[in-house]
Amino acid sequence: MKEWKHVFKLDPDREISDEDLDRLCMSGTDAVIVGGSSGVTYDNTVDLLSRIRKYTVPVALEISVAEAVVPAFDLYFIPVVLNTSQGEWITGRHQQAVKEFNHMTPWEEIASQGYVVLNPDSAVGKLTGAQTDLDAKDVAAYAQMAEHLFRMPIFYVEYSGMFGDMNLVRKARNQLTETRLFYGGGIDCLEKAEQAAEAAHTIVVGNVIYENLERALETVRVKEGQH
Numbered sequence: 728m729k730e731w732k733h734v735f736k737l738d739p740d741r742e743i744s745d746e747d748l749d750r751l752c753m754s755g756t757d758a759v760i761v762g763g764s765s766g767v768t769y770d771n772t773v774d775l776l777s778r779i780r781k782y783t784v785p786v787a788l789e790i791s792v793a794e795a796v797v798p799a800f801d802l803y804f805i806p807v808v809l810n811t812s813q814g815e816w817i818t819g820r821h822q823q824a825v826k827e828f829n830h831m832t833p834w835e836e837i838a839s840q841g842y843v844v845l846n847p848d849s850a851v852g853k854l855t856g857a858q859t860d861l862d863a864k865d866v867a868a869y870a871q872m873a874e875h876l877f878r879m880p881i882f883y884v885e886y887s888g889m890f891g892d893m894n895l896v897r898k899a900r901n902q903l904t905e906t907r908l909f910y911g912g913g914i915d916c917l918e919k920a921e922q923a924a925e926a927a928h929t930i931v932v933g934n935v936i937y938e939n940l941e942r943a944l945e946t947v948r949v950k951e952g953q954h
């Protein structure tokens with residue numbers, strides 16, 4: 728995970744053909760994350776995992792609902808929303824899930840993600856009541872908290888659905904030495920992928936997969952650059 732430059736995020740609640748999935752999994756991306764903020768179920772998650780498993784690309788489940796936790800992923804990502812005052816998205820649902828899974832939790836395969844959600848119009852922003860009116864200093868402070876206070880392996884700057892402020896992303900990344908900064912939101916062409924890859928450690932490409940596959944595939948070329 729520390730070497731991932733580019734990942735695709737696939738949503739179990741959205742349709743993708745076998746041919747398109749083949750092209751994504753064979754694209755040279757570093758990993759596939761399976762996740763979405765609504766409509767994620769056990770059945771649609773199992774279905775997508777079994778289709779991705781034909782390929783050697785690493786695959787992580789980003790858990791958004793405890794009911795859709797499926798065994799046999801390579802890794803499990805646990806989002807923790809840092810910029811909300813609604814405790815259920817920070818520790819509430821997590822505590823319930825750990826209680827439910829009890830001794831089955833494979834802790835060595837789990838990585839927490841300190842999320843800062845910055846698009847107020849996104850599904851995840853609305854769902855979690857995120858306080859999105861933040862400047863670069865605010866976000867940089869969250870980055871320091873993720874690394875030094877909570878020792879999270881991932882700090883995730885989430886602009887889901889819109890391309891964000893790369894100066895803000897870069898300043899947050901510059902706070903980090905161990906924690907990896909994931910950036911996601913609005914990357915829909917190689918040029919934006921390059922800008923984001925210059926600012927973040929790892930870029931996450933989501934919605935464009937379902938809107939324009941060719942454009943999605945071209946973003947993998949950031950791996951050829953010097954970022």
Ligand SMILES: CC(C)=CCC/C(C)=C/CC/C(C)=C/CC/C(C)=C/CC/C(C)=C/CC/C(C)=C/CC/C(C)=C/COP(=O)(O)OP(=O)(O)O
Binds near residue numbers: 738820828
């Ligand atoms: C046997 C076995 C494998 C056991 C595993 C057990 C295990 C892994 C236990 C872990 C327990 C645990 C701590 C689980 C977490 C529980 C949980 C539900 C936590 C809540 C997470 C959370 C804060 C969710 C809020 C939504 C969120 C941040 C989702 C992240 C993904 C995201 C932002 C997707 C983007 O959504 P999208 O639908 O694409 O949005 P757009 O419409 O804007 O495109």
Ligand SMILES: O=P(O)(O)OC[C@@H](O)CO
Binds near residue numbers: 885889910914934
């Ligand atoms: O869907 P987009 O806007 O590419 O964002 C990717 C990812 O950060 C969503 O969680």
Ligand SMILES: [Mg+2]
Binds near residue numbers: 738887934
């Ligand atoms: Mg999406």
